Amino acid sequence: MKMRQASKAFAVLLLLAIGTAGCSFGKTSPDSRASMIQSINPEAGATNDFDDKNVKLAEKVKKDIQSLDEIYDVAVIAGKEDTLVAYKVKHMKRFGMKRIEKEINKKLEKNYPGENFIVSSDFKIFIEAVELRERMKDPAYSEKKAEKQLQRIISLKKEMT
Template sequence: MNIKQKIKMIAVLGMFVTGIAGCSSFGKTSPESRASMIQSVNPDPGATNDLEDKDLELAARVKKDIAGLDEIFDVAVIAGKDDTLVAYKVKHMERFHMKAIEKEINKMLEKNYPGENFIVSSDFKIFIEAVELRERMKDPAYPDKKAEKELQRIISLKKEMT
C-alpha cells in the first residue's frame, strides 16, 4: 500500500467514525421520543405548574382542537407560565402545505383562545424536545421551576430557527 492509499483509507475511516458518532444520541433520548420518529406517540398534554388546573385544561383543549385537524397526526402541548408550546407532526402527503397548515392552526388558536400566547412549531426537533420534557414532567420529583426553564429553552430554540 502506498502513502496515497493509506491517506484515503484513513480519511474514509475518519468520515465513517464521525458519521456514526454524530448519529448517536449517547443515551439522552427517552424510548418514547425515539419511537416518535417513526410512529404517533400521542403524548399527554402537560403544564409546567401542576397546581394550576386551568393550564392543564387549556393544554388538553388545545391538543384536542389541533389533533382534530385532518392534516395532523401527532400533537404535543405544554402550557407554561406565560406561553403554551404546541408542537405537531404533519401527515406525510400534507408536507407540501406546511405554511398553510401553520397559518390555519395559528388562526384557530387566536380565535378560540384570545389572550393566550402560543408558540406553534411543526419542526421535528421541537416535537421531540417537547415529548422528552413531558416524560420528565411525569416524575413527581421533577420541579416545576426546572420544567418551566426547560420549556423556555425549547421556545427559544424555536425562535432561533425562525
C-alpha cells in the same frame, strides 16, 4: 504478513466502533426516538401540573389541533405565560405547511383569545417537547426546572425562524 492482516482488522474494528459511537442516541427517551417514525400521542400537560387551568387548556388545545385532518401527532405544554404547540403533519400534506400553520394559528387565536401560543411543526421542537413531558412525570423534576426548559425550547424555536 500476519501482523499486517491483524493491523488491518484492528483498523476496521476501530472505524466500526467510532462510526457506531457517533450514532448513539444520547439522552433521548424511547418515546422521543419513536416519535420520528410513528404517532406517539404524548399527553398534554403544564409545567405546573397542579395548576388545573393550564392542564385543561393544554388538553383542549391538543384536542382542537388533533381534529385537523393534516395533523397526526400533537404535543402541548402550557407554561406560566406561553403554551408550546408542536405538531407533526402527515407526509403527503407537507406541501401545504404554510397554510396548515396559518390555519392552526387562526384556530388558536379564535378559540383562546389572550393566550400566547408558540406553534411549531419542526421535529426537533416536537422531540424536545416530548422529552420535557417525560421528565415532568418524575415528581423530583421541579416546576421551576420544567418552566426553564420550556423557555429554552421556545427560544430554540424563535432562533429557527
